[in-house]
Amino acid sequence: MKIASLISFVFAGLALLLMTSNMSQAQQKKNVLFLIADDLNCDLHCYGHPQVQSPRIDSLAQQGVLFERAYCQFPLCSPSRSSFLTGRRPNENGVLTNPRGGKNVSQLETLSPNFREYVPETVTLPQLFRKNGYRVARVGKLYHYGVPNQIGTSGLDDPQSWDFVVNPAGRDKAEEHLVTSLITGNFGGTLSWLAAEGTDLEQTDGLTATSACSLLESFQDQPFFLAVGFFRPHTPYVAPKAYYDAIDPRSIPLPQLSEDDRQRLPAPAYLSGKKEQETMNDGQRRAAIQAYHASISFMDAQVGRVLDALDRLKLRDNTIVVMTSDHGYHMYEHGLWQKQSLFENSARVPLIISAPGMKGNGQKTQALAELVDLYPTLAGLCELKAPDYLDGVSLQPVLEDPARSVKQAAFTQVRRGNFDGHSVRTDRWRYTRWDNGSKGEQLFDMQADPGESRNLAGDSQHAAVVAELKGLLQQTYSAPPAEPVAPKKAAAAQ
Numbered sequence: 001m002k003i004a005s006l007i008s009f010v011f012a013g014l015a016l017l018l019m020t021s022n023m024s025q026a027q028q029k030k031n032v033l034f035l036i037a038d039d040l041n042c043d044l045h046c047y048g049h050p051q052v053q054s055p056r057i058d059s060l061a062q063q064g065v066l067f068e069r070a071y072c073q074f075p076l077c078s079p080s081r082s083s084f085l086t087g088r089r090p091n092e093n094g095v096l097t098n099p100r101g102g103k104n105v106s107q108l109e110t111l112s113p114n115f116r117e118y119v120p121e122t123v124t125l126p127q128l129f130r131k132n133g134y135r136v137a138r139v140g141k142l143y144h145y146g147v148p149n150q151i152g153t154s155g156l157d158d159p160q161s162w163d164f165v166v167n168p169a170g171r172d173k174a175e176e177h178l179v180t181s182l183i184t185g186n187f188g189g190t191l192s193w194l195a196a197e198g199t200d201l202e203q204t205d206g207l208t209a210t211s212a213c214s215l216l217e218s219f220q221d222q223p224f225f226l227a228v229g230f231f232r233p234h235t236p237y238v239a240p241k242a243y244y245d246a247i248d249p250r251s252i253p254l255p256q257l258s259e260d261d262r263q264r265l266p267a268p269a270y271l272s273g274k275k276e277q278e279t280m281n282d283g284q285r286r287a288a289i290q291a292y293h294a295s296i297s298f299m300d301a302q303v304g305r306v307l308d309a310l311d312r313l314k315l316r317d318n319t320i321v322v323m324t325s326d327h328g329y330h331m332y333e334h335g336l337w338q339k340q341s342l343f344e345n346s347a348r349v350p351l352i353i354s355a356p357g358m359k360g361n362g363q364k365t366q367a368l369a370e371l372v373d374l375y376p377t378l379a380g381l382c383e384l385k386a387p388d389y390l391d392g393v394s395l396q397p398v399l400e401d402p403a404r405s406v407k408q409a410a411f412t413q414v415r416r417g418n419f420d421g422h423s424v425r426t427d428r429w430r431y432t433r434w435d436n437g438s439k440g441e442q443l444f445d446m447q448a449d450p451g452e453s454r455n456l457a458g459d460s461q462h463a464a465v466v467a468e469l470k471g472l473l474q475q476t477y478s479a480p481p482a483e484p485v486a487p488k489k490a491a492a493a494q
């Protein structure tokens with residue numbers, strides 16, 4: 001063999017070796033399937049709810065670790081989603097409200113506040129996967145969407161986060177005129193519902209699952225991060241009739257109210273601004289709960305279709321599956337409906353992480369977790385270098401051993417016009433301060449009083465506990481909320 005031929009033979013051999021090595025790295029890279037429901041609380045069978053049927057999420061829980069005590073950082077769509085997708089608390093990324101919605105707002109107003117106005121250089125969770133050679137796609141609602149008005153659009157999206165997106169719009173959107181609402185013509189802000197004609201597949205979440213299954217097929221040979229955002233059980237609670245028929249509204253028990261609940265004190269804890277929800281009768285309350293639970297079962301079935309595709313394509317053993325929600329939700333606990341409170345029902349979220357090979361799979365954990373922990377957890381599990389400014393910590397030690405914990409407290413904040421409420425949840429306590437305490441404090445012993453019926457904040461025997469928890473809040477929220485650094489137009493145009 002001539003020397004030139006020998007050299008080219010050696011180079012060809014080296015190139016082949018490198019290609020093979022790259023291919024095996026690609027094959028070994030773990031995929032991520034990120035499933036999120038909108039406005040889903042822990043009313044799931046696997047979280048101990050006696051009536052709600054959620055067989056598909058229950059089966060995912062049997063294959064992963066179920067977090068009994070996971071909390072959002074802000075119980076409202078855009079602040080919560082911006083927080084866990086940037087890995088920063090709302091104070092740090094500046095998003096403390098939803099954008100304005102409705103028919104009379106400008107396009108610009110629907111795009112602000114946007115975290116890119118406050119922290120323009122942020123590398124979001126999906127963006128980190130893009131930078132590391134993953135195929136990254138979104139179906140449905142990941143960043144904020146006004147529901148149902150913006151279904152079928154990209155909503156308040158972050159184009160830098162995705163290689164491509166799918167925005168399904170189903171029969172529920174076309175049949176809004178059939179929806180029963182506490183306020184005629186209002187389907188998103190207040191309670192509204194519809195037992196729909198037709199099949200699961202025609203609804204927006206049915207189309208979302210169908211698109212997710214197609215994308216999984218197209219991703220088979222390359223590492224992927226697929227984010228699937230379901231729109232239910234966000235109001236309007238639209239689900240095919242069969243899901244409604246499975247629930248007898250007469251069998252639904254209504255939550256009992258405490259004395260504080262009846263007096264609605266301290267006032268900021270009970271602020272809803274929705275009189276029509278506060279004056280419902282018991283029949284309407286049971287109808288709303290039936291509808292919400294029917295929407296959960298319908299969404300659960302769509303989750304199941306995506307998980308079936310993962311199994312059918314034999315991707316399960318190499319895919320991390322996350323199932324969660326952007327925040328909790330009230331179904332008349334404390335006399336409240338929906339979100340934006342700092343009680344447990346609103347701050348707490350379902351969270352299941354099923355990662356291949358974790359020793360804790362199939363178990364439940366009491367370890368405290370925050371949605372802001374998802375970023376470092378997924379980056380770590382996939383061996384990607386995360387930015388050093390993240391506010392969360394990796395939950396991987398808990399996935400390996402559900403008896404472990406990685407943090408002593410979980411934090412949630414909310415805005416009330418010109419002041420904020422801050423809340424901290426520890427192993428035993430929930431402590432909440434409104435406007436730094438000037439508009440009220442609440443302390444609940446979550447072991448003795450899981451329903452948060454006795455406010456112990458004014459009780460002198462708990463002064464030391466209050467001082468300690470106040471210290472934790474001051475530590476976490478020491479800096480004022482971020483100020484915008486980029487003009488709104490520039491951020492919105494990105």
Ligand SMILES: [Ca+2]
Nearest residue numbers: 038039077326
């Ligand atoms: Ca939401």
